[in-house]
Amino acid sequence: MANEYQIYGINGPVVTIAGPTALRMMEMVYVGEGRLIGEVIGLDVAMTTIQVYEETTGLSAGQPVYATGELMSVTLGPGLLSNIFDGIERPLNALEEATGSFIGRGCNLPALDAERLWDVTILAKPGDEVSGGTVLATCPETSAILHKVILSPIFSGRIVEVKSDGQYTVNNVIAVLEDTNGNRHELTLCQRWPIRSPRPVEKRLAPTRPLITGQRVIDTLLPIAKGGAAAIPGGFGTGKTMTQHQLAKWCNADIIVYIGCGERGNEMTQVLTEFSELLDPKSGKPLTDRTILIANTSNMPVAAREASIYTGITLAEYYRDMGYHIAIMADSTSRWAEALREISGRLEEMPADEGFPAYLPSRLAEFYERAGYTQNQNGTEGSITIIGAVSPQGSDFSEPVTQNTKRFTRCFWALDKSLAYARHYPAINWTESYSEYTVPLTDWFHENVGADFLSMRGQLFKILLEENQLLEIVKLIGADVLPDDQKLTLETARVIRVGFLQQNAFHADDTFVSLRKQKEMMRLILLLHEKARQIVLRQVPVVQIVKTGLFEKLVKMKYNIPNDNPEMFAEYAADIDNKLAPLIKKAGM
């Protein structure tokens, strides 16, 4: 039989077939008697190379390899949300039922529940001319998200037959399409798509709307746009995962795709349990209703880890095509790069930097370029924002994965070990990090938060930079010898660091803060700074201002001013005026 071959060699996750085959590059195959899932990654006349997505223990030379004729693909349809999959879209819940608490091998379960009935409203009518992206039907997928059944981009033509509204499973035919060649295609609620090919869009738009995260250091200082890409590099223990969890919980995307790529099993369990208990601040529905989890933990097969990134982004693109805004958390892209390295090593390819293959930058670029704010084929707008964690070896940002990621992302949130050691979370270092999205977002901030927002942000930054320079001096000679105006800068900078940048993820009010409150907090800090500066300029020692307790009060305002009580900011401002009045008098102003 032409589509059956024999295993020749086995080396870890890499299996070879001797002699010429009719297989295609990136074709999915079943390997061995256990029918393990694999993918063709190398073809030449003498040898076909396959990476296997499961443990290869127990395979032997001579066992069969079956061709499927299909590129490595995922199934797209209702039922993806609130579900958890491994790197090649096998549903982990169903897998648990099939093989128990430990993941068995050779279990080819359908990604979507074939039994479940969906309440489908048919929108297409016979005679409609349709093309890729046309919405044929809708069904409520979860309480938060309406699933739109869209025509796969590979089809176009005329609808010749539709079913009536009602309950259908993912595999029931809901309409029949006749393409331009007169061929009939039966359309169901689901479709397949190869994971390594981006789904087509009409055109890309400029990213001019922010992804609001409720984290002050990000929203105010280092904002990210919807459709943008950000990297979070940081050594272990600096809070990459915590930051990603915070973003996944609170950012204002419609849908979150969380890819646990080569990370800890317990973390995925935490996401599962925590997200089912938390409510989305926007819709009031459980967070799981808008979340898809891809879990390929560090001890699961390495080839599937490599695929998990592509699986995740393909699912995201599918929902983007419906007109949703998606944020992808990829934790961690370094583990994915290591999977590339491991497989490249088994293929005995010539290594480049630190053993990583030479094609690492191009693969990273391919991935991050799938982010974007787009106009879809059906005219809707959607976006995919990628937030990728990077785990640099030895916390050294000069290593290849961090460096190459920097080239393809426009936001760089560098996590700092010394901040993390002092338990300053999120440990984003404000001098090393940058965001290139501030400029395209300017108009949005002007219209929605106020014209003064960005200028206040600039002042905040300036104080922090001054502090940075002053600290160099303090390190050498101590803070006591500084002139009073510089001492004031240090004092204000401390308020900014502890009272503003540092944010407590476990505090009910502080875990998510609206842009408006962020702005008001900034305003108070700058108000105090400006008034105090005037007083200090008249030779009043800064100690006297510190004694008023105003700095301490502002440090704790993040806890003491509830999110739903913005009137308190006026009280605080009045208090600043009152407490400083005697000093102003003294200074003779």
Next chain:
Amino acid sequence: MIIEYSGLSQIVGPLVTLEGVPGAIYDEMVELCLQDGSVRVGRVVKVEGDKLVVQVFEGTRGLSLENTQTHFTGKPIELALSKEILGRTFDGLGRPKDGLGEVYAECRRDVNGAPMNPVSRMYPQNYINTGVSSIDALATLIRGQKLPIFSGSGMKHNELAVQLVRQASLADEADFAIVFAAMGVKNDVAQYFIDSFESANVMSRVVMFLNLANDPIIERVITPRCALAAAEYLAFEKGMHILVIMTDITSYAEALREFSSSKGEIPGRKGFPGYLYSDLASLYERAGILKGKGGSVTQIPILTMPNDDITHPIPDLTGYITEGQIVLGRELDSTGIYPPVSVLPSLSRLMKDGIGEGFTRKDHSAAANQLFASYAKVQDAKALASVIGEDELSLADRKLMEFGREFERRFLNQGYNENRKIDETLDLGWALLSMLPREELDRVDDETLDEHYHPTEANEENS
């Protein structure tokens, strides 16, 4: 398929190559019978048509190309398991070493195990009281966690590990056992552990897997896997709470490097194979709790950082997999502080959900945060003092220095047999924090401060 072949075609380091063997199974166990009748165990690590590469665990010394009989078992390496293994000692490949005969096998398990389904895991939240202040308060150990000790040669990691076992087991009323895996440690060290377990009266609840410094190196690659297979069996079949101590991970990783280089693989950082991360993960990720299985596997791997360098690939990759780390500091150790836990880089990732009301005490997280933050400031003050002298410091910095010293002397430092209750530890923490001016405590809300901040008492005590 059980087949025998005679003769080998190549021997390189711990690897032997056989040719003309069709149908060998990847990863299966083979037995090599030498001329003198002795038997060695190996594993198929590469298949290429009818040519295959076998890794010999006990080394290839004395093997000849001609007179070696190779016996294929058709199975991966398995471990015979039953509850009888409690109290027994095995070698690095899981064969009895204590002369008490074979284990009557209730079941046999592939030592490699299988990955736990993340859906089946239960998020660990049960705190283990170790009685060591620095750990209980600042890097809390949680049941089902993997929390390594990063140490250096000559530091007191073994003592700390034994103290953790002793005091954690005392507190535990549930079915509790220890699995101990020694990889390339000195005989003395292994003996120290055995003696300590005996004097703590837990020997009947210990399963030992010993691959000592003078045992075959390649065998070390299997030792932790045997230990973890035993731990998983006891935890998830027998519902016991298992504490796995693995020492020394550095020797393990070096064995892996040796094996990898003899296989001719492309090396990554410092010559370690590119898959070191995945390989270490396949050990560490076997810690956890499963829904509906009762027991738990908690791991305390010990590793000595080469040259005390935390960025070395072994501690670096370990830190990325484990749920935190306890770092021992050379400076504290040399000033005689025991346990010399270097507070700032130490961390327990699972701590946040396992402390507070209902677990430890309501004020725990506030106290821990403030202790970390204040002790971090102490480091800045210290650095400044080393430049301008302590006398020249501002009053606030001098207070910080004082706090730092007392924190190390009274909080970190404790007796080898001292078992502090969590209340004692936290109260001590607040007493120390009360040495500082109240406005310095910026990580704590006013309500908690009102309850726990008592500057007069602290000053009386210290004056």
